[in-house]
Amino acid sequence: MTQIDIIGLTKRYGTTLALDGVTLQAREGELVSLLGPSGCGKTTTLRCIAGFMDPDGGDILADGASVTDLPPQRRDFGVVFQNYALFPHLTVFENVAYGLGVRRVPKAEQRTRVAEALAMVRLQGLEDRLPRALSGGQQQRVALARALVIRPRLLLLDEPLANLDARLREEVRWLIRDVQQRARITAFYVTHDQAEAMALSDRIAVMKAGRVAQFATPREIYQRPAEAYVARFTGEANIIPVRPRDRTAGGGFHVPFGGVVLPVSGVEGIRPGDAAMLMLRPEALSITDPGAPDAIPALVLGAAFLGAALACEVSLADGMRLRLQASPHGTVQPGMTVGLAVDTAHAWLMPDIPQ
Ligand SMILES: Nc1ncnc2c1ncn2[C@@H]1O[C@H](COP(=O)(O)OP(=O)(O)OP(=O)(O)O)[C@@H](O)[C@H]1O
Numbered sequence: 489m490t491q492i493d494i495i496g497l498t499k500r501y502g503t504t505l506a507l508d509g510v511t512l513q514a515r516e517g518e519l520v521s522l523l524g525p526s527g528c529g530k531t532t533t534l535r536c537i538a539g540f541m542d543p544d545g546g547d548i549l550a551d552g553a554s555v556t557d558l559p560p561q562r563r564d565f566g567v568v569f570q571n572y573a574l575f576p577h578l579t580v581f582e583n584v585a586y587g588l589g590v591r592r593v594p595k596a597e598q599r600t601r602v603a604e605a606l607a608m609v610r611l612q613g614l615e616d617r618l619p620r621a622l623s624g625g626q627q628q629r630v631a632l633a634r635a636l637v638i639r640p641r642l643l644l645l646d647e648p649l650a651n652l653d654a655r656l657r658e659e660v661r662w663l664i665r666d667v668q669q670r671a672r673i674t675a676f677y678v679t680h681d682q683a684e685a686m687a688l689s690d691r692i693a694v695m696k697a698g699r700v701a702q703f704a705t706p707r708e709i710y711q712r713p714a715e716a717y718v719a720r721f722t723g724e725a726n727i728i729p730v731r732p733r734d735r736t737a738g739g740g741f742h743v744p745f746g747g748v749v750l751p752v753s754g755v756e757g758i759r760p761g762d763a764a765m766l767m768l769r770p771e772a773l774s775i776t777d778p779g780a781p782d783a784i785p786a787l788v789l790g791a792a793f794l795g796a797a798l799a800c801e802v803s804l805a806d807g808m809r810l811r812l813q814a815s816p817h818g819t820v821q822p823g824m825t826v827g828l829a830v831d832t833a834h835a836w837l838m839p840d841i842p843q
C-alpha cells in the first residue's frame with residue numbers, strides 16, 4: 489500500500505500545453521478518478537505517473553520518495569489501458585505470467601501467483617485460451633489480472649471499460665472496485681463518464697484544460713461544485729446567471745430568482761453584488777400548485793416518462809428554461825401552467841468563471 493503525491497506536473501507537446509500544473513494525491517488504498525472531457529490531459533497525467541512519458545516539470549512521489557526519474561519497470565505500478573492489447577499468440581496464463589517472467593520470479597511461484605490473480609478477476613479455468621477466444625470483458629479482466637499479478641504499489645487504469653457494452657461495463661466496473669478494495673491497492677482511474685467516476689471513486693479530480701478544477705469526494709463534487717464547469721460535468725444541472733443580494737444569517741446569500749428570493753449556500757469568496765452562477769440540480773425543483781406561497785410560475789414545455797420519474801422541461805416568465813424531475817404519478821402535461829418550488833438544500837452558488 490502506497491500513498492501517491494502528484495505535485496505541479498507540467499507537460500507540453502510542441503505548442504500544446506497538455507498539463508498546466510496538475511496536483512493530486514491518492515492516499516493508501518484510495519481509488520482516485522481523473523474525470524474530464526476529451527483532451528483535458530487525463531491520459532497524459534496517467535502516462536507521466538506510469539513513467540511512459542517524462543513531464544517537463546513537477547514531481548511524482550510514492551510514499552514521499554520521488555519516482556519521477558525511475559524507468560516504468562522500477563516503479564512497480566500496474567497498468568490497464570483501454571487498448572492495452574494482450575499478446576495474441578500467448579495463452580491467458582502466459583499473458584498474466586509475462587510480468588513475472590520479466591522479473592525472474594521462479595516458475596512454481598509464477599503458477600501460484602497467476603492462479604491467485606485469475607481467481608481475483610474470476611477467470612479460473614480459462615488459463616489455456618488464446619485472447620481471440622475470449623469476450624471483450626474477459627480480455628479486460630485478463631489485462632487486470634496481468635496488472636495485479638506483479639502486486640503493484642499502484643494501479644493505473646485508463647478508460648479500461650471504454651470498449652465494452654453497457655452491461656459488461658457495469659459488471660467489470662464492480663469487479664474492479666471489488667478487487668481494488670479487497671487488495672487495498674491505491675489506484676488512479678481515468679474516465680470521461682461521470683456516472684462511472686461517481687460509482688467507483690473515493691475522490692474525483694475534475695480536470696479542465698490541463699488543470700484540476702476540483703479535487704474532492706463524489707458527494708462534495710456533486711453537491712458543492714467549485715464552478716459551473718464542474719457542476720455540468722458531474723450530472724444534470726440548471727445553471728443560471730444571478731446576482732446575490734446580501735448575506736443570510738447562516739452565511740449563505742439571498743439570491744433573487746424567478747420573482748422570489750432564495751437563501752442559498754455557496755462557494756467561499758463570492759461577494760454580494762458579484763456576477764455568480766446558481767446551480768439547481770433537477771432534484772432541487774418540484775412542481776406545486778401555482779397559487780402556493782413562494783411558487784414560481786412556470787409553463788411546462790415537455791414531459792418524458794422515465795419510469796421512476798417524469799423528466800420535465802419548463803420555462804419561466806423571462807424565458808429561462810429549467811429541467812426537473814416530477815412524480816410519474818402526477819398529471820403534468822405540456823402546455824400546463826404550474827408552480828415551481830425550490831428546495832434550497834439542493835441549490836448552490838458558484839463564482840462566474842469562464843468555461
Ligand atoms: N503525442 C501527442 N502529440 C501532440 N499533442 C498531444 C499528444 N498527445 C496528446 N496531445 C494533446 O494533449 C492534450 C491532452 O491529451 P490527453 O491524451 O492527455 O487527453 P485525454 O484527457 O486523455 O483525452 P481523451 O478523453 O480523448 O482520451 C490534447 O490537447 C491532445 O491533443
Ligand SMILES: [Mg+2]
Nearest residue numbers: 530531532646
Ligand atoms: Mg485519454
